[in-house]
Amino acid sequence: RVGGAADCGVAEPLIELLDAMRHRVPAEASNVRAGSLLQLLARRAPRPASRWSTTARIRVRARNVLRRWAAAQTDPRLVWVDPLAPLANLALVAAMFAELWRNNADAGTVAELSNEDLEDLWARWFRPFVGTGQGDGWLDRVDIADERVRTHLAGDFTGNVTALCWLAIRPGRHRRERVVAWQPYLRAAFDRDLLDVNDDVAEYLTAVVGHVVTADRVTEDLLEAIAFIDDALWCDQTAVSLGLTHLALQATSAGQHVRVRLEVQGVDNPLFDPRIPNLIVAVGRYRSTNAVAVFGSDNDWRVVVSGDEPVIFMARVDAPMTGSPPLQPGTIERLASGHGVLADLFPAGARVA
Numbered sequence: 548r549v550g551g552a553a554d555c556g557v558a559e560p561l562i563e564l565l566d567a568m569r570h571r572v573p574a575e576a577s578n579v580r581a582g583s584l585l586q587l588l589a590r591r592a593p594r595p596a597s598r599w600s601t602t603a604r605i606r607v608r609a610r611n612v613l614r615r616w617a618a619a620q621t622d623p624r625l626v627w628v629d630p631l632a633p634l635a636n637l638a639l640v641a642a643m644f645a646e647l648w649r650n651n652a653d654a655g656t657v658a659e660l661s662n663e664d665l666e667d668l669w670a671r672w673f674r675p676f677v678g679t680g681q682g683d684g685w686l687d688r689v690d691i692a693d694e695r696v697r698t699h700l701a702g703d704f705t706g707n708v709t710a711l712c713w714l715a716i717r718p719g720r721h722r723r724e725r726v727v728a729w730q731p732y733l734r735a736a737f738d739r740d741l742l743d744v745n746d747d748v749a750e751y752l753t754a755v756v757g758h759v760v761t762a763d764r765v766t767e768d769l770l771e772a773i774a775f776i777d778d779a780l781w782c783d784q785t786a787v788s789l790g791l792t793h794l795a796l797q798a799t800s801a802g803q804h805v806r807v808r809l810e811v812q813g814v815d816n817p818l819f820d821p822r823i824p825n826l827i828v829a830v831g832r833y834r835s836t837n838a839v840a841v842f843g844s845d846n847d848w849r850v851v852v853s854g855d856e857p858v859i860f861m862a863r864v865d866a867p868m869t870g871s872p873p874l875q876p877g878t879i880e881r882l883a884s885g886h887g888v889l890a891d892l893f894p895a896g897a898r899v900a
Contacts, residue, residue: 554692555797557835564889568886587866598757598785604774604786605659605663605668606659606660606661609659609660610660610664610668613640613668613671613672614668614671615634617668617672617675618671620636620637620672620675620676620685621633621675621685630690630747631689631695631699632708633676633685633724634676634685634689634699634700635699637672638675638699638707640668640672641672641673641707641711642703642707643702644665644668644669644707644711645707645710645711645751646756648658648662648665648669648711648714649666649751649754649755650741651665651755652754652755652756652757654656665714666714666715669711669714669715670715670728670824673708673732673736674732675712677732677735677736677739677741678732678735679731679734679735680731680734680735680738681731684735686739687858700740700741700863703871705740705741705742705743706745706747706751708741708742708743709741709742709744709748709765709769710733710748710752710864712729712733712752712753712769713748713765713768713769714738714752714755715729715731715770715821716729716768717756717768718768718774724743724774725775726775727775727780729835730772730773730775733769733772733773733836734773734792737769737773742769744762744765744766744769745762746762748762748765748838749761749762749764749765752765776833778796779850781796782794782795782796782835782862785826785829785830789822789825789826790813790822791811791812791813791814791822792812792813792845793810793811793813793825793844794809794810794811794812794814794826795809795810795844796808796809796810796830797809797810799840804838804853805838805839805851805853806834806836806838806839807824807830807831807834807836807839807840808839808841808842809830809839809841809842810841810843810844811841811842811843811844812841812843812844812845813827813845814843814848815846816848817841817848817850817860817889818860818888818889818890818893819888819889819890820888821886821887821888823841823850823880823888823889824883824887824888824889825883826841827841827850827852827879827883828879828880828883830849831879836852837852837853837854838852839851839852839853841854846863847863847864848860848861848862848863849861849864850889852874852879854874855873855874855875855876856873856874857870857871857872857873857874858871858874858889858892858893860889869893871889871893872892872893872894874892878892
């Protein structure tokens with residue numbers, strides 16, 4: 548940060564960060580030939596019609612450098628320098644971001660990187676590092692003994708990670724959107740023991756947000772974010788997992804026997820699509836019911852499943868209803884686990900192709 552608009556310097560930690568990045572960036576990724584990376588940031592671009600302040604120029608250039616360097620962490624050439632180079636770089640950046648959040652909380656200071664910048668940059672650095680839990684993070688790909696990695700993860704690193712992740716999903720405006728965006732990465736970080744809530748973390752966050760934040764509050768917020776689910780998120784996640792175009796849970800009228808109505812796009816023939824039994828089981832477990840109606844919103848077919856009663860199928864709104872024999876307990880679950888289709892439940896002559 549700088550002390551004021553007339554101050555052309557930047558905080559010493561930022562200088563150290565930018566210089567450290569310059570020395571570690573792959574050769575082709577940097578245009579700096581000699582001297583400090585800060586010289587690149589201070590170098591004047593062609594003057595626009597309206598002169599930018601020193602703070603604004605440093606903000607834009609520092610932000611771009613940090614974004615570019617975040618993307619470079621997947622560069623395989625970093626392994627030639629040190630197999631743990633991305634981890635060392637992330638530890639340095641996490642410490643710097645934590646310091647900048649704290650500096651931004653001080654009244655009367657001028658910061659080159661805003662809180663919004665820090666949120667964006669932390670996402671760009673941390674998410675590729677930890678991944679989504681599907682084997683897509685740097686930690687999943689690194690060919691280094693777990694003991695050595697854990698040694699480097701000890702100390703202040705996990706505290707900084709915990710604080711920065713809580714700031715990413717902290718209570719406030721647009722929290723749901725932030726939680727949804729961060730949820731898979733928080734789960735992966737939790738599984739990797741990268742989240743470590745303690746009194747030091749709580750004290751730091753209290754100073755940053757300006758009100759008391761306890762360790763219990765931080766723990767509860769992080770666990771709630773990891774476990775968060777609502778109808779919209781469930782539909783999005785289920786649609787992705789089953790390869791469907793769209794899912795939407797709709798309200799049912801009072802007194803209806805069917806408790807859940809689910810609209811589906813991306814299924815042409817539900818009787819012969821093995822995703823439909825999986826979908827019926829999934830929504831039944833999510834809503835704790837065995838009475839489900841599934842509607843094809845793009846071609847008007849309908850399937851109704853209710854306990855041990857016959858499965859009802861309509862190929863379109865004006866088509867006659869077709870019913871299966873009464874179901875035995877667990878029939879739909881067995882179809883789902885065995886990749887079966889609803890057509891297996893109907894007599895051969897009653898199946899709709």
